[in-house]
Amino acid sequence: MNQFACEVRAGLNKPQKELPSKYLYDDLGSALFDAITVLPEYGLTRADSRLLHRLAPELPRDFSSVAEFGSGSGLKTRPVLSALSPQTYFPIDVSHAALERCRRELAGLSDIQPIQASYIDGLDCMNRRRDAQPILLLFLGSSIGNFDSPCRDIFLRQARARMKPGDAMLIGFDLEKQVEKMLDAYDDATGVTAAFNLNLLARINREIGGDFKLHAFAHQAIYNADERRIEMHLRSRIEQTVTIAAAEFGCHFREDETIWTESSHKFDADELPEIARANGYEPEAQWIDEEWPFAENLWRAA
Numbered sequence: 001m002n003q004f005a006c007e008v009r010a011g012l013n014k015p016q017k018e019l020p021s022k023y024l025y026d027d028l029g030s031a032l033f034d035a036i037t038v039l040p041e042y043g044l045t046r047a048d049s050r051l052l053h054r055l056a057p058e059l060p061r062d063f064s065s066v067a068e069f070g071s072g073s074g075l076k077t078r079p080v081l082s083a084l085s086p087q088t089y090f091p092i093d094v095s096h097a098a099l100e101r102c103r104r105e106l107a108g109l110s111d112i113q114p115i116q117a118s119y120i121d122g123l124d125c126m127n128r129r130r131d132a133q134p135i136l137l138l139f140l141g142s143s144i145g146n147f148d149s150p151c152r153d154i155f156l157r158q159a160r161a162r163m164k165p166g167d168a169m170l171i172g173f174d175l176e177k178q179v180e181k182m183l184d185a186y187d188d189a190t191g192v193t194a195a196f197n198l199n200l201l202a203r204i205n206r207e208i209g210g211d212f213k214l215h216a217f218a219h220q221a222i223y224n225a226d227e228r229r230i231e232m233h234l235r236s237r238i239e240q241t242v243t244i245a246a247a248e249f250g251c252h253f254r255e256d257e258t259i260w261t262e263s264s265h266k267f268d269a270d271e272l273p274e275i276a277r278a279n280g281y282e283p284e285a286q287w288i289d290e291e292w293p294f295a296e297n298l299w300r301a302a
């Protein structure tokens, strides 16, 4: 059984059914995410872009290379590469389509060496190719918010353990704002985010022989105030059973039962230096967008 089928089966066997969010990004999912970034409701990407244009000239100039976790299309990365002119840029992403677009968007700004892998595997691969000079790791767009806090700290420590003295991370965090504004960003009126979420079921049908009927599921975004996160779910509109051939698995759904597909945790700017120090980083600078509260942070390997 392949890894996708194994993880789908394990996730759908949990009491709260869930699917790993990295599987949202096949070719179609990556294209739908790019569409999300230009939705009027999704201010996050525009805020991050404004900050990156503002902070890029202020970044230290001692990095010979840049690597990026979950680069996506790389559109937002342009001002950073333009300012630093790194010898090599290593975009790390699970999505082949995203890496191809990234290579096209940033052509000419650096020697681009895409790595199709999950974050930490990609970092290991990059470390085998890098030179001894300091490197800047980018983790933009608040993708760090997809982890719950124990997994976030494990991820930050795993990355830190692979960094060398002088390396740094530029990391974005979406900040708490009015609940309605946060909900709209993950449940837009045109239904692009719904399509992005439902595509995960379509991907299971395409790649591992699922028979999900997409009309029998509805996109749902909720704000979990206790955990300070937006949760995306797929709600079964009816009682039904779905089979997934390659996972040798049949899955029963009660009416209104949900599959939890992604979390997006929200933060307070004041808690970020403590998160840095607790995981082995020294916070060096912070930039905040006031229009759509969002923070970019430069953390040095302590």
Ligand SMILES: C[S@@+](CC[C@H](N)C(=O)[O-])C[C@H]1O[C@@H](n2cnc3c(N)ncnc32)[C@H](O)[C@@H]1O
Binding pocket: 021, 022, 025, 030, 033, 037, 045, 069, 070, 071, 072, 073, 074, 076, 092, 093, 094, 095, 098, 117, 118, 119, 140, 141, 142, 143
């Ligand atoms: C929310 S998008 C962000 C893209 C871009 N960094 C931005 O800020 O607009 C997340 C990106 O990370 C990739 N991704 C998600 N989970 C991943 C994982 N575990 N390892 C590597 N890439 C991942 C996805 O394919 C997607 O391109």
